[in-house]
Amino acid sequence: MSDLRKTSVQELLRSTDLDREVLLKGWVRTRRGNKYVQFISVNDGSTIHNIQVVADAEKFSDESLKEITTGSSVAVRGKLVASQGKGQAVEVQAAEIEVYGASDPETYPLQKRGSDQKGISLEELRKIAHMRPRTNTFGAVLRIRHAMSFAIHQYFNANGYFYVHTPIITGSDAEGAGQMFRVTTLPDVNPPLNDAGHVDYKQDFFGKPTNLTVSGQLEGELAAMALGKVYTFGPTFRAENSNTARHLAEFWMVEPEVAFNDLQDNMDLAEDFLRSLVRYALEHCADDLQFLNDQYDKELLNRLKFVTDNEFQRLTYTEAVEILKTARQKFEFPVDWGTDLQSEHERYLVEKHFKKPVILTNYPKEIKAFYMKLDDDGRTVRAMDVLFPGIGEIIGGSQREEDLQKLSTRMQEMHVPEEDLWWYLDTRRFGTAPHAGFGLGFERLILFVTGMTNIRDVIPFPRFPKSAEF
Amino acid sequence: MSDLRKTSVQELLRSTDLDREVLLKGWVRTRRGNKYVQFISVNDGSTIHNIQVVADAEKFSDESLKEITTGSSVAVRGKLVASQGKGQAVEVQAAEIEVYGASDPETYPLQKRGSDQKGISLEELRKIAHMRPRTNTFGAVLRIRHAMSFAIHQYFNANGYFYVHTPIITGSDAEGAGQMFRVTTLPDVNPPLNDAGHVDYKQDFFGKPTNLTVSGQLEGELAAMALGKVYTFGPTFRAENSNTARHLAEFWMVEPEVAFNDLQDNMDLAEDFLRSLVRYALEHCADDLQFLNDQYDKELLNRLKFVTDNEFQRLTYTEAVEILKTARQKFEFPVDWGTDLQSEHERYLVEKHFKKPVILTNYPKEIKAFYMKLDDDGRTVRAMDVLFPGIGEIIGGSQREEDLQKLSTRMQEMHVPEEDLWWYLDTRRFGTAPHAGFGLGFERLILFVTGMTNIRDVIPFPRFPKSAEF
Numbered sequence: 056m057s058d059l060r061k062t063s064v065q066e067l068l069r070s071t072d073l074d075r076e077v078l079l080k081g082w083v084r085t086r087r088g089n090k091y092v093q094f095i096s097v098n099d100g101s102t103i104h105n106i107q108v109v110a111d112a113e114k115f116s117d118e119s120l121k122e123i124t125t126g127s128s129v130a131v132r133g134k135l136v137a138s139q140g141k142g143q144a145v146e147v148q149a150a151e152i153e154v155y156g157a158s159d160p161e162t163y164p165l166q167k168r169g170s171d172q173k174g175i176s177l178e179e180l181r182k183i184a185h186m187r188p189r190t191n192t193f194g195a196v197l198r199i200r201h202a203m204s205f206a207i208h209q210y211f212n213a214n215g216y217f218y219v220h221t222p223i224i225t226g227s228d229a230e231g232a233g234q235m236f237r238v239t240t241l242p243d244v245n246p247p248l249n250d251a252g253h254v255d256y257k258q259d260f261f262g263k264p265t266n267l268t269v270s271g272q273l274e275g276e277l278a279a280m281a282l283g284k285v286y287t288f289g290p291t292f293r294a295e296n297s298n299t300a301r302h303l304a305e306f307w308m309v310e311p312e313v314a315f316n317d318l319q320d321n322m323d324l325a326e327d328f329l330r331s332l333v334r335y336a337l338e339h340c341a342d343d344l345q346f347l348n349d350q351y352d353k354e355l356l357n358r359l360k361f362v363t364d365n366e367f368q369r370l371t372y373t374e375a376v377e378i379l380k381t382a383r384q385k386f387e388f389p390v391d392w393g394t395d396l397q398s399e400h401e402r403y404l405v406e407k408h409f410k411k412p413v414i415l416t417n418y419p420k421e422i423k424a425f426y427m428k429l430d431d432d433g434r435t436v437r438a439m440d441v442l443f444p445g446i447g448e449i450i451g452g453s454q455r456e457e458d459l460q461k462l463s464t465r466m467q468e469m470h471v472p473e474e475d476l477w478w479y480l481d482t483r484r485f486g487t488a489p490h491a492g493f494g495l496g497f498e499r500l501i502l503f504v505t506g507m508t509n510i511r512d513v514i515p516f517p518r519f520p521k522s523a524e525f
Numbered sequence: 526m527s528d529l530r531k532t533s534v535q536e537l538l539r540s541t542d543l544d545r546e547v548l549l550k551g552w553v554r555t556r557r558g559n560k561y562v563q564f565i566s567v568n569d570g571s572t573i574h575n576i577q578v579v580a581d582a583e584k585f586s587d588e589s590l591k592e593i594t595t596g597s598s599v600a601v602r603g604k605l606v607a608s609q610g611k612g613q614a615v616e617v618q619a620a621e622i623e624v625y626g627a628s629d630p631e632t633y634p635l636q637k638r639g640s641d642q643k644g645i646s647l648e649e650l651r652k653i654a655h656m657r658p659r660t661n662t663f664g665a666v667l668r669i670r671h672a673m674s675f676a677i678h679q680y681f682n683a684n685g686y687f688y689v690h691t692p693i694i695t696g697s698d699a700e701g702a703g704q705m706f707r708v709t710t711l712p713d714v715n716p717p718l719n720d721a722g723h724v725d726y727k728q729d730f731f732g733k734p735t736n737l738t739v740s741g742q743l744e745g746e747l748a749a750m751a752l753g754k755v756y757t758f759g760p761t762f763r764a765e766n767s768n769t770a771r772h773l774a775e776f777w778m779v780e781p782e783v784a785f786n787d788l789q790d791n792m793d794l795a796e797d798f799l800r801s802l803v804r805y806a807l808e809h810c811a812d813d814l815q816f817l818n819d820q821y822d823k824e825l826l827n828r829l830k831f832v833t834d835n836e837f838q839r840l841t842y843t844e845a846v847e848i849l850k851t852a853r854q855k856f857e858f859p860v861d862w863g864t865d866l867q868s869e870h871e872r873y874l875v876e877k878h879f880k881k882p883v884i885l886t887n888y889p890k891e892i893k894a895f896y897m898k899l900d901d902d903g904r905t906v907r908a909m910d911v912l913f914p915g916i917g918e919i920i921g922g923s924q925r926e927e928d929l930q931k932l933s934t935r936m937q938e939m940h941v942p943e944e945d946l947w948w949y950l951d952t953r954r955f956g957t958a959p960h961a962g963f964g965l966g967f968e969r970l971i972l973f974v975t976g977m978t979n980i981r982d983v984i985p986f987p988r989f990p991k992s993a994e995f
Contacts, residue, residue, distance in 0.1 A: 061785060063685060063753070080785040081753070082956050099784070100752035101685060128958035130785075156927065156957030163955050185744075185948035186955075188751035197752060201687040208678045215533060215571060217671040222986045223693065223760045224706070224737075224775055226993035236694070236730070238706050238737065240764045243716065243724045254713045260706070260764055260774065261993035267694075267708065274655075274986060274995060280598075281658035282570035282667060283533070283551070289760065290693045294710045294730055304730065305694055314569075315531060315550040315600075457626065478655035478995050485633050485656075486552050487626030488598035516692040516744060521732035523696035525744060525948050 059132065065101040067135060070145060077135045077147060079106065082189065083127045083158075086120070088112065094140075095123055095149075097131065100188075103195050103342050107138065107146040115152065125166055126158030126189070165189055177512055184516050185525050192350065195343035196505050196513055199336060203500060206335035207288060207309055210328060216284040216311060221271030223290065226263050227475045234294040235266035236304075267292035270494065272310050273426075273479050276455060279312040279490055280482045286311040288497070296520050300509040303498060305518040312492030318428075318437040318454040321491035322414050325441050325450050326367045328495075329412075333362045336504045344504075352506035358444055359504065365411035367441065372396075372418045378408060395422045401440075401447040413442040425469045427453040428489075429461055439493070446503050452493020459483035529602065535571040540615060543605055547617060549576065550600045552659065553628075556593050558582065564610075565593055565619075567601065570658075573665050573812050577608065577616040585622065595636055596628030596659070635659055647982055654986050655995050662820065665813035666975050666983055669806060673970060676805035677758060677779055680798060686754040686781060691741030693760065696733050697945045704764040705736035706774075737762035740964065742780050743896075743949050746925060749782040749960055750952045756781040758967070766990050770979040773968060775988040782962030788898075788907040788924040791961035792884050795911050795920050796837045798965075799882075803832045806974045814974075822976035828914055829974065835881035837911065842866075842888045848878055865892045871910075871917040883912040895939045897923040898959075899931055909963070916973050922963020929953035 059078035062070075067079060081099030088094050091112050096105040108131050112120070123129060130153040138146040160166050164183050167174030180187040187193040211218065224238050240260040241247065249255040256264045271287035278285045287310040294304060311324065336344065337359055348355040379390040379400050384407065388397045396415075405413050417435040420427070427436035441450035456462040462483055466473055473480060501513040511517040516525045529548035532540075537549060551569030558564050561582050566575035578601050582590070593599060600623045608616040630636050634653050637644030650657040657663040681688065694708050710730040711717065719725040726734045741757035748755045757780040764774060781794065806814065807829055818825040849860040849870050854877065858867045866885075875883050887905040890897070897906035911920035926932040932953055936943055943950060971983040981987040986995045 065685075080958070082751075082958075100687075100754075126956045128784075128956040155959065156953070156955070158955040164951075185747045185951060186751075188748055194751065197689065197748070198687055201682075201689075204688045204690075205678055205682045208675055212671075212675045215535070217570075217668055218674045219667065219985055220670075220674075220760075220777060222775065222988060222993070222995070224762075224988050224993055226995075234710070236708050236710060237713065238708055239713075240704070240706060241713075243707065243709075243711075244718075246713065248714075260766075260990060261988070262991035263993065265993050277655045277995070278658055278667070278985060281552075281656075281664065284570075290690075292694075296730075305692065307690060314598075481634075481655060483626070485626070485628040486596045486598040488550070489625065515689055515748065518692060518694050518731070520730060523692070523694055523731035523733065523735050525692070525696075525747070 061130075063101040064097065064099045064104065064106045067106050067147070068102065068104055068143070068145060070135060073135055073137055073145065075135055076132065076150075078130065078132050079108075079147060080130045080155075081106075081128070083123055083125055083129055085125060086123050093120060093123075095129075095131075095152075097129065098194075100194060103191055103198075103346050107140070107143050108133065108149050108152075109146055110149040110152065115149075119152070119154075122154045122157050123152065124158050124160050124163075126163045127154055128156040128158075129154050177509065181511055181517070188515070191346060193512075195346050196501070196507060197515065198343050199340045199505055200501050200513065202336060202339050203332060203497075203504060204288075206332050206339075210331055211286045211311065214284070216286050217278070217282045219271075219275060219278040219282075219285045219287055221268070221274040221278075221287045221289060223268055224261070224265050225268045226261060226265050227273075233269055235269060236292050236294045238265045238267060269293060270308065270310065272312065272492065272494065273476070275310050275312040275492060276490065277478065277482060279314045279492070280486070280488065283314045284311070285313075298520055300511070303510055303514065303517055303519055306510075306514065307497035309495040309497055310492060312490060314488055314490045316454070316491040317489055318416060318439060318491060321452055321454060321493060322367075322369060322416070322439055325414070325439070325452065325493055326412075329441065329450070329500075330363055332500065333359050333504065337363065347506050355506035358506070361444065362412055367412040367414050368409040369414045369416065371416050372435070375400075375404060375413075375415050379403065382408070393419050393421065398447045401442045402444070405442045405444050412444070415440045415442065420465075423453070425465045425471050426455050426462065428456045429465070437491075441493075443503055446499055449499050449503060450493050450495050452491065454489065454491040457483060457487045457489050459487065531600075533571040534567065534569045534574065534576045537576050537605060537617070538572065538574055538613075538615060540605060543607055543615065545605055546602065546620075547605045548600065548602050549578075549617060550625075551576075551598070553593055553595055553597045553599055555595060556590070563590060563593075565599075565601075565622075567599065568664075570664060573661055573668075573816050577610065577613050578603065578619050578622075579616055580619040580622065585619075589622070589624070592624045592627050593622065594628050594630050594633075596633045597624055598626040598628075599624050647979065651981055651987070658985070661816060663982075665816050666971070666977060667985065668813050669810045669975055670971050670983065672806060672809050673802060673967070673974060674758075676802050676809075677756075680801055681756045681781065684754070686756050687748070687752045689741075689745060689748040689752075689755045689757055691738070691744040691748075691757045691759060693738055694731070694735050695738045696731060696735050697743075703739055705739060706762050706764045708735045708737060739763060740778065740780065742782065742962065742964065743946070745780050745782040745962065746960065747948065747952060749784045749962070750956070750958065753784045754781075755783075768990055770981070773980055773984065773987055773989055776980075776984065777967035779965040779967055780962060782960065784958055784960045786924070786961040787959055788886060788909060788961060791922055791924060791963060792837075792839060792886070792909055795884070795909070795922065795963055796882075799911065799920070799970075800833055802970065803829050803974065807833065810974075817976050825976035828976070831914065832882055837882040837884050838879040839884045839886065841886050842905070845870075845874060845883075845885050849873065852878070863889050863891065868917045871912045872914070875912045875914050882914070885910050885912065890935075893923070895935045895941050896925050896932065898926045899935070907961075911963075913973055916969055919969050919973060920963050920965050922961065924959065924961040927953060927957045927959050929957065
């Protein structure tokens, strides 16, 4: 079309250098107008905002204009000028428009959604997850998801952490964090059997049964005991038959692990980390957040500021149970020391009682994992859960048991096979040290930051029971 | 030990604020000395360098000093002072030393490696991958791996790309890029069968057969056709029975995809991207690179500068074949138009003929994937491979076929089932546009930047046939 370098819509909208020739490329959101002038809204994904292209109807044939429909892809050469209309500072006076790809209004799945966000429900959009990034809503969610990913890497890099890629395929079913997916290359019928009549995994790809990881923590600990401060950020998997708005079979986890940190340090890290992420979102995703706030959840921005403005309330599980037992609120599930807290309890503490984010610590050992450091009383462990408004648990972590003997005893009590975890125990055998870490469910963070309510709407291609399309 | 905040070894070594009390925590690399004074080298993973702790033997009992062995973990309180010895600017005069975790010299697997890098071979270290990050070599490799990960995210973020998490579990076996791992929750013996006598995958977790992804490209394209500029960075899998120094069953891929880019733009991006990554390594990993250069590969730093200092040579496959056919070198595999180039050919072009990185383009369509854009001659496609010294292909990419009809024809020719990829074809049905992208094998990049020669040594926990330990 010309030798001009293409400029993104975001750059154009921010530009103060007017009356120059520009080239833009993107997808048409709407076209309207009359026989004198046509207004074409173009979006290229760089921002939630469209740029208005003004086409003098006399200069373009009816034929060529007819192709410019919602969803079609175009290149526009023209002059960037101050807009005469309302709603935008600048617009492009088209000199030339090329349509790269048409979009038949009869069949384009997002036809109704051109400018009207109410056109198609979020449920319907889940069925066309390959198209939904073209909507304002999912454009905003995915840009925020990117921004949060980057903020995570930036936070850790700036603070001296090393990113460690822990394995996805794992030979140990050790953590007991949930049902796992089996990974295999054996034939699906009549796999080879061994003498005992069981499947002979010696003949499988890895020479033993393998699964998809449920957490990178144990390997993260290995790395922390060498590099000091590390984090993982990768996919994890649960083969649980949960068809809820809170569960995915495939999701991303962020797991920092720090040598020489104790529970106090761990809480400080979690609080500073979460606060800095939310602050990053407020600073870098203002337009997308404003859109989500206006369209879906008028309390979204307030809730984000609530996190940046309030220190997190820290208390023990035991103290929390006391508060819940004397609460005036009636709970579906009764609370007593030793029971796991339900979402209703967590939200009561955060939203009603303290009215700020809460960190609960020192849970009964029976309801927590084997690797958590035993408190001196022998009843509780140095666990911590960070509870957020609207979300409940957003982070779970602990100081780890660094004492080989105590860890070994806990593993026996909880029937975790030591022979599978010889390498994990080696960290306690050689140069063991206090250390602590936590896991942040990345999609829970995105739920919180975007105000979306279904976890299937904050990951590009959600995996859940009976669904692995795209 | 005290209320002092711990300082990292890296900060201490760079410190100019001397004669103050400091607290450091880390692992002992060596202890030597005499009955008057003991010198303890401590490393905490923050840098390849150790800090020297000087302990007045009179102030510490023999008993307590005996525990300070290679691999033990310690906290040291003391004064940071200018070093009287050679080899370091500062050292710590110990006032107090606490041993967190001992390390029995009789059984510690890295005992021999305290300071002597030749103590244990890389092969042996692979068997103790949970311990090898504690060596200088793997500390350096893992820090560089982190730096390259961060540089990748920073590069794309700064240039307006959005990070997209493409799915790991996939229901389509479409790209044909290689053998896949099956993911299932069906029982391993006697799985349910359907009427036809095949495994009834309707009863599997996702209601159909699923595999681990071989590439995020196709989903990346979906995102690029909405957000404009995207990239993936995630694990990918090949169930190939390759026991070589170049192949892993699980590895990480970086795949940018850009709407409206053509092959030329794609080459410009690949070249700028790779150059900026290598420049980042030279700027941010100087100490680790110097170590690897000195210990393993005296040409490493030269090779890195070779990439930052030379423009990449661009030529077509056809031109390359002409050069190879008239080369004075004898190749094991003969070259003729239409054959795939072997590593020996690629390395000849890079290392002998051009003596600079090379980008080959426009390969015969028969040896490339179905989604690559057909050239006007109908014989070649707009593919590009970036070839690096010592590595061969480090990037493979292409402009994509955006024409629905041409793409459909190519899929039929190559027996790619269209019904499995209805969603991919939708991008060509609605608002199709030129676009291009490529895949960078992240471990290949790390091989290049570190100078390591076995790919199992540049990922923390390598997965390959018969090996999924840790």
